[in-house]
Amino acid sequence: NTDISRKLRERDFAIEELINTELAYNNSLIEVRDVFYKPMKASKMLTLQQLDDIFPHWNELIDTSTEFCRDLNDYVKSDSSDQSISQILLKHMIKFKVYRLYCTQQRVACETLQHCLSSNYRLNQLVKIFEKNTKTKGLPLSSYLLKPMQRITKYKLIVEKIATNTPISCPDYDEVVKVNNLMSALLKSIDHAIGSKDNPNRIDWFRSRLIGADKWLLDWLSDNTAQHPHDRPCLVHCGTLYKAKSNREFICFLFNKYLILTTPNYNTNGRLFEFPSTNQLNEIKWSFILYKEPLALNQVSSI
Structure with a gap:
């Protein structure tokens, strides 16, 4: 009984952390829209495409978090049973897929922002003024762009904490386990999507700069039509x-x-060796000379 009581207290703390941090996160999303996005759009120093690249799916993130906050606030006000928190999480899990869309574009967002700031002095100075108008009084815009990625990771940690401290005897135990599994699966799919998005561009870049390769190798590197994904080229690692x-x-x-x-x-x-950033891929003129015929992985251990 003492152990169960301790677990339930820890669970309540985790639920409280979820509610309080979601409100703060929601305020940060809205602050980015009002303090950065709207004035930057009004300045007309950026094209609509550049704005979309820097702030991908930002309004969807705001809508998703706002709806989540609303349900969490209702949970607090109505003094609902613990079962309701798992139902709320299950309800919103489907909407959290927007984080996959955002996270796969987040690196491009930061690189586009950096490129625009370094190539436009007036915009750079304007953004510095905006940064001083935030509640943090100076947190750079690039740090704000990391918040959604940090938030989805935080969700996983909090949900794990709730699951760890939910006794089997709790009426919503099965639902909490389901939420925990869904959250873990979402994070894995995000990690996979980020890697998959970078892969084709990097392979194309490498293929176009590979000297001395036979036609079959060049054809294999450009083959994205294979029926089974495992038969398509996938860059796993590179280095010196x-x-x-x-x-x-x-x-x-x-x-x-x-x-x-x-x-x-x-x-x-x-x-x-490190791969250049997305914006630099076409600017850097590196090339590579094939040293010997590609080695099948089942032969590598004998080298």
Whole structure:
């Protein structure tokens, strides 16, 4: 009984944390719209496409959070049973899919913002003024753009806390377990979507800069029509390698089926290889010389 009482107290604390932090998060979303988005749109220094790139699905995020806040406030005012909190979470889980849309575009949002600020001095100064008008008095806009990604991660942590402290004897135990599983699945799908979105662009970029490759390899790298996803090229990892004795530099690209070893056809200045940002992909003129025929992954262990 003592253990159950302790768990129920921890559960109540987690529910209270969910409610209080959702209200603060909702206020931040609205603040971005009113303090940044609307004045930036009115300034006409950015195209509508640039605004959409910087603030993707922002109104949908506001609507989703506002509806969630409304139900959470009703829960508090009506002094509902604990079962209601799991029902509220289940009701809104379907709407949280907007976070997948946002998170897959969040990196482009930050890169577009950085590009616009660095190429437009007047806009840069204007945004600095806007940043001083926020409640935080100086938190950069780029930090606000991270809040939705941070929030969906926070949801998972709070829901896990609620689930951990929900005794099996609770009437809503099964619903809480279901919410926890759905939230974990959503986070995994977001992680997968972020990786999948970057992959085709990076593969195309690498393929167009690969020197000495046979036609079959180039065809495989551009094959996104295979019936089974596992048969399509997927870039798993890349990075710099050095040969043990000669210290020769290689840049390797590990795909789902092959390991491709290349030598850089540019001066790396000793810097380890990292993919350029999305905005820089077409600007950077790096190229790579195929070192040897691609190695099938079942052969890699014997090298």
